[in-house]
Amino acid sequence: MPELPEVETIRRGLMRFIKGKKLVRTEVFCEKSFVGEPVYGKIVDIRRFGKALVIDLLGGFSLMIHLRMTGQLIFQGEERFAGGHPNENFVDRLPNKQTRVALYFDDGVLYFNDQRKFGFIKVLLTDDVEKDEFIRKLAKEPWEMSAEEFYEKLQRHKLALIKAVILDQTVVAGLGNIYADEALFLAGIHPAQRCGEIGCLEAERLLGAAREVMDKSIEAGGSTMATYVKADGTRGDYLESFAQVFHRQGKPCMRCGTKIVKIKVAGRGTHICPKCQVLKNELKEEND
DNA sequence: CTAGGATCCTGTCAGC
């Protein structure tokens, strides 16, 4: 679930809560969730590559963390900071059944929770972080990519559906199911449009839309989603504050009032306004 | 090389 904006929000939170602190102990509850032997030392930096986080330790080791669908990072010190898949774990007593790894610092604990166990923490040499397969194959993020470059990349997947292609992290980094739907809506493009039918100007619009929706979310994350969870368990549904289509099926389109519908595209739940996002005709086969 | 479907895993929800 966590996409680029959520991961960036977590990165900023960790910079504040664990940078400069010393990692002193590791407790692994699920072997699958922790790859390699635990390492210790002072945290010198926290970096982000697409949806992956990298925590650099003094001494030459790093922890790469990918939250995948249901991962969360929750720091419990004097106050609590939680990010990632939003659920009751944000306010639960930890560790709990979904806690896979606990990283202990002098003054607090960083819990890695993950319902579905798709996410992981992996120990790497800091020098080898950029040789990691996932990071090595990662494309540029939307802000670093020119419209021409994006368009050319789409043209390499003429027959694939646009939504599937923008979810591909080797095409453009950072989008997930929410921001893909939001960006396509903003750009007025149907998610099942084949890339070959996407024009140069549309590609440019889509790239701009991707930047816009994620910028907005990072900004919102700073205040709402980067929850400093209070005793009262504040857990704002930040999606409601900015989503135009995601999880809004049955509700009116904010642009034209038509009901948003949920369909399936590229195997994923997909939300569109059927009036603002129209599928251009596929090239018809010659018949008979 | 591309395209599309299955798969990893746990939990929840709708429908019987």
Add this chain to the structure above:
DNA sequence: TGCTGACAGGATCCTA
């Protein structure tokens, strides 16, 4: 109540 199938904010692996 219990069972069943569908589905989930991701990415990889396998097949054609």
